[in-house]
Amino acid sequence: MLKVENLSISFQTDEGMITPVQNVSFAVQAGRTLGIVGESGSGKSVSTKALMKLLPGNSRVSDEARMTYTDKAGREVRIDQLRPKGRDIRRLRGGEIGMIFQEPMASFSPVYTIGNQMIEAIRLHQKVTKKEARAQAIAMLDKVGISNPVGRVDQYPHEMSGGMRQRAMIALALAARPALLIADEPTTALDVTIQAQVLELMADLQRDLGMGMIFITHDLGVIAQVAQDVAVMYLGTIVESGPTADVIRNPRHPYTQGLLKAIPSLDALHDRLSPVPGDIPSPNERPTGCPFHTRCSQRLQGLCDQQLPPTVPLGPNRSVACWLETPEHRTGAEVDAQQQIKQQEPAQ
Amino acid sequence: MLRFTLERLIGMVITMALVSVMVFLIMEIPPGDYADRYAFRKYSGTGVNVTEADIQAIRADLGLDKPMMLRYFDWIGGIVLRGDFGQAFAFETSVVKVIGDKGWLTLGILFATLLVTYLVSIPVGIFAAVRRASAMDYGLTIFSYLGLALPNFLLALVLLYFANRWFGADIGGLFSDQYADAPWSLAKVWDMIKHLWLPAVVLAWSAVAYQIQTVRATMSDELNKLSVTVARARGVPETKLLIKYPARLAINPIVSTIGFDVNRIFSELPIVAVVLGLTELGELLLRAYLDLDMYVAGAILLLLTFTIVFMNFVSDLLLAWLDPRIKLGA
Structure with a gap:
């Protein structure tokens, strides 16, 4: 459903041009999870931000890059050709491709309720009334395992516990039913018990909703639990990729072995x-x-x-x-x- | 929100009560009172020998012989219960009549100035933050320094000169000649608005310069927040996104300093009023003090301080509305 070829991204900085992503190619299939693993600075987050056209103004995506996404209706969209502020990319954002980030607290605006932000996402992508959107938001909160979703929907982020916010954040990203979910280190900030719960939840949701998923982490152990395929990144290049079980059992690149x-x-x-x-x-x-x-x-x-x-x-x-x-x-x-x-x- | 409003309302009333006591004490501080002044005015140079008993009689006549506590309660009771601010001795009429229009005009200038300040600085500051490091942004920074460096009476003179050249002679004051003494009418209000912009621009100038930089700084911070990226990642259109998420929080420091702005405008108004030939309260306050016309001075001080306290109350409510964490006591 998503195919990325020859993606290079460079940034103009005060110290000159840097290229944190070089010639990266990967693909995600519907219903499967691609894990991208690498140290901080290996370019894993930057690559996925390019998919959503969320890179800052001083960045440049190479001309050779091809990013092809097949949407819910089966049409092919060339993401690399979309304007970053246009209507077409906005249709993809949230509605086709959802994204969750490392910090749940910072992901929500503190001045609107959880429900407000979820209803906004739903109504941007579906023609439904406020009331219907609210019912959908409550159903999604229920789906991610938040107890008393009817009461929680009107709460502010700071009124929730850390684990609950994490679940709410997943619900927010899934509110408009994206077909592909990009999860950028979603469990890094959590303690291991909650981390296990969240990983299980995400695997369940993926199965139920039939989503494709890109799971970014620096933890190969997490990859082993959630991802069918893995790409190992080092300094902006993919050094090794393949089915997760195969790569873990039989690593071929010295970095993966390390x-x-x-x-x-x-x-x-x-x-x-x-x-x-x-x-x-x-x-x-x-x-x-x-x-x-x-x-x-x-x-x-x-x-x-x-x-x-x-x-x-x-x-x-x-x-x-x-x-x-x-x-x-x-x-x-x-x-x-x-x-x-x-x-x-x-x-x- | 109701409970929060009620709490702040009670707080405001208590503050106002304390302020009124302070204002009354300030009125009492200058040595002598209007009875002395009255006797001096009336009999000086006439050869009449004024005795202490005569002054005492005048004092009793004016009601100034009662103990201070009693006079305070008479005074504040009159204001609260009947809207009666007491006697303007020097004018031989009531304070309400003396202040009357001048009070409204001062408030008019105040609100016009606040309006100009916020209507200019908030959108421009947001724009500068969104287009950071553009030519426009640098241009605005230069303007800001200029705005902060120029004393506003000088600006008033310069603007007066140009306004006079471009728009004709009657730009000073708050009214054209034909409306100056006319009763209030729609035409007169329109005439006032046509004159109000000049003092409003002069008084708003430095605040605009300062607040643009405030909004620009907080907006720049807010734009980098993850929640803004997350909102963008769910497909929120850019303009709506800017207003709903970062801008709402970016105007927080502006809203929380409304009281300071009111205070500053009241302090700067008298000198600007002199240059522009406006009738407002500052000059009257000075005269009332020189005449020991204490109830006029008191009413003006009370009006100005109550306005500041009230605007602080408004600022509190706005802040709580902008950021619900405040009213939840988080």
Whole structure:
């Protein structure tokens, strides 16, 4: 239902031009969830803001970018060709593509009731009376598991608890029944119990409403729970993508491998976690060649720091952007890996 | 909202009561009273020997011999119960007659000034914030500095000169000659409005300059709020979005300082009135003090302070309406 190809986004800043997203392509299918995972600054939020044309004025989307969305009526819309303040993009916003953000408190205007903001969303996209819209809003609040929705609909955001606001925010994004939901770190600010509840809720809602979903997070563990497909982003490029189970079981990019090693596991409680070494470089000091080579333990000197790796297809919907996976280096890399294991053996 | 309004209303009444006591005390502070002044005026140079008993008689005649407490309650009781502000001794008539039109004209200038201030500064400030760093924005900033730096009596003179050249001679004062002493009529009100804009612009000038920057700053903050992006992400059209979400909160500092603006306008009005030849209360207040005509002075002080207290009340209600968190005591 959504296809993004060759998306690059650059910003004009005081320190010069930075390009936080480079040549990114991904697709979302109806009823499925695409997880986008990456550290802060990897360009995951910026990419999805481009889909809604919500980027600030100093930004530029590359001319080669193609963003094609198939709407509820089955028509194809080229998002990249829409004017950012036009009627066509407004029709998509909220009505076709819903968006939820990290901070529920800040997502609501504090001076209007939850109901006011939901009814506004509904009436912008459906020709219904205020009364009908209100009934829909109450039904949606009920659907996201808010008790006493009839009373809650007239409450202000500050009258709700944190977990309830989170649910209300999801209800707000879903009020006008979008076909695609973009969730930008929706559970990051929550404690783990509430986080689990919200993830479950979102999975249920997606199933009930048959929505497509883009789920942005820095937490691979969360991705494993909600997403069927995953794209791993590093410094504005997608380094690895594929079905979630496959990527987690068999990570091919050194960065994905590093991320997985950094997840605490019950089997290895005594070991120290091994973080990905180094820090993410600042966007105006982008490394040449592979963006990850500065932190990669398997980098090939003279190649990775010089040339951008190609995207190597590994199967249907599965690909990795790494020199080690190209046919000419594959064998060598495996030999290197075996040597590493051998070197470690005497120490054990 | 009803409970909040009631609370603020009671607060306002208490404040006004305290203010009236203060005003009365201020009236009492200058040494001597109108009885002394009256005797001096009447008999000075006539060779008549005025005794303390004569002054005492005048004092009793004017009702100034009673104890202070009693006089306060007489005074405030008259105002509250009968709208009677007492005697204007020097004019030998009632205070209401002396102040009469002047009071209304002062209030007219006040509200015209407030209207000009807010009607200009709020939309322009919002515009400057939305078009931040544009040529328009920089132009407005320069205007703001100019507005803050120019003393407004100078501005009054300059505007008077140009208004005179462009619109004819009768721009000073609040009325054209043919209406000055005419009874009130629609034509006279229209004539007044035609004259009112000049003092309103002069008095509003610096406030406009200042408030544009206030609105611009808060609007810029509000525009960056996540809730604005979220509203945009649900498809709210841009103009409606700006008014409903960021602007409503951006005018908060303006609304909360209405009382200050009223105060400032009252302080600046007398000198502007002198330059523009307006009849208003400031000059009368000064004269009343020189004459020890205490009830005139008291009525003027009371009118000005009550207006400020009342406008603060209005400002409280508006704030609560703009931001419901206030009335909920959050």
